[in-house]
């Protein structure tokens with residue numbers, strides 16, 4: 001496999017949160033605790049979807065939605081700060097992976113991640129998007145990419161993603177499909 | 180000599196009874212507190228028990244971190260228990276006593292070598308404490324005193340058995356009495372001797388990983404006001420060392436400590452550390468422990484300044500803002 005990157009397109013995302021559900025199902029995160037002292041209505045979520053303030057100009061309303069998960073930074077700050085070397089880069093795909101046995105739950109990774117992506121399970125161990133590496137190895141799409149009805153998520157090599165983005169930009173400017 | 184017969188008679192009885200009463204009281208308090216405590220995250224009794232038993236096995240992380248020091252510590256404690264209990268001279272006294280008890284004895288040669296080994300290690304520990312002033316300067320004096328009180332019966336006992344000091348008038352005449360007195364002092368001290376967790380002020384970053392690993396809920400933290408406060412319940416601690424193994428800064432440590440007041444306060448939590456929390460520069464919310472953030476800044480991240488002063492929520496909103504500008 002080549003290097004893998006992820007792009008979540010705010011222009012396409014429509015805030016349906018299907019990716020969140022697909023991701024939770026794929027990873028079989030336990031049901032949310034909604035009662036008692038440990039109640040956490042969100043539970044472990046690897047993706048968060050936000051809407052940013054709309055832009056209104058005349059009759060045009062532009063409302064971007066943004067889904068945020070681990071970006072698999074190339075020079076990942078979380079790896080640098082982790083005191084127990086619990087976060088690693090997959091040598092082949094450059095995906096950021098977590099060794100939960102080693103994680104001690106100090107949360108240094110959360111305090112340093114530019115996207116606030118790290119999420120913690122009820123044992124206090126880090127859970128991070130693994131870009132569904134097992135599915136990628138089988139040649140399938142990631143759970144979120146496969147589920148997204150708006151095709152807002154692409155997981156591919158950085159070159160493929162930039163080509164795709166360039167293609168979209170050209171289409172937007174030219175106002176039509178490119179051959 | 181009324182004083183000497185007092186030391187060899189009533190005071191000896193008193194020390195043994197005091198020792199026994201102290202151990203029983205502490206065991207009762209310990210059982211009470213441990214049974215009463217329940218923690219939602221607690222993986223159950225088996226985990227607590229396993230952690231407790233692991234204390235007696237010399238194969239855990241602390242050994243891997245400092246193998247020589249750990250080996251010496253184990254030898255030290257083995258000698259500390261074996262020599263006084265199985266020494267032929269002591270057993271002779273038990274046989275003479277009204278209990279008429281007896282059990283197998285340690286050969287004199289072994290007893291001598293073990294005593295010398297013990298004294299050698301004690302001297303090493305003492306010198307190590309004096310030299311390495313970096314090790315917990317706060318309680319250095321008590322530590323030294325503790326080593327002296329522990330080593331004294333062995334030292335005097337060795338002199339007593341070998342008559343080394345017989346030529347020195349006062350010591351030569353009274354070494355037996357001094358030996359008994361020092362032994363009594365040690366027995367009484369044991370009732371107040373605790374093994375407790377400390378979080379080193381200079382090294383601890385307040386990350387609370389130790390709290391997460393503690394199987395009994397002995398260590399707890401809460402964020403209160405501008406500070407993160409760690410509290411500790413001595414009687415609930417099983418000295419398992421999970422916190423020591425976990426701490427990434429080597430700041431958590433288990434240490435012996437003489438604490439007279441604590442003996443009678445089985446359920447009172449004490450605050451053992453307070454760490455200030457860092458404020459987000461955007462929303463002014465307190466989020467991460469300050470020393471940890473300073474440490475993270477020192478790691479030398481390339482892109483630190485854009486976001487590290489913000490809480491994770493504000494980081495996300497800043498990111499969203501950037502996206503909004505770029506999709507405009």
Ligand code: SF4
Nearest residue numbers: 070071073076078113
């Ligand atoms: S957790 Fe955060 S810092 Fe680490 S790779 Fe993912 S996005 Fe980057």
Ligand code: SF4
Nearest residue numbers: 082103104106107109
């Ligand atoms: S929480 Fe776990 S993964 Fe994150 S920095 Fe701490 S030890 Fe590493």
Ligand code: SF4
Nearest residue numbers: 023129131132142144
């Ligand atoms: S790639 Fe997989 S793990 Fe990552 S967010 Fe999507 S579904 Fe979750």
Ligand code: SF4
Nearest residue numbers: 383384386387389426
């Ligand atoms: S694990 Fe170590 S550094 Fe973290 S709070 Fe506990 S003692 Fe301090």
Ligand code: SF4
Nearest residue numbers: 393416417419420422
């Ligand atoms: S405070 Fe440390 S030594 Fe005591 S029970 Fe908890 S983890 Fe074990």
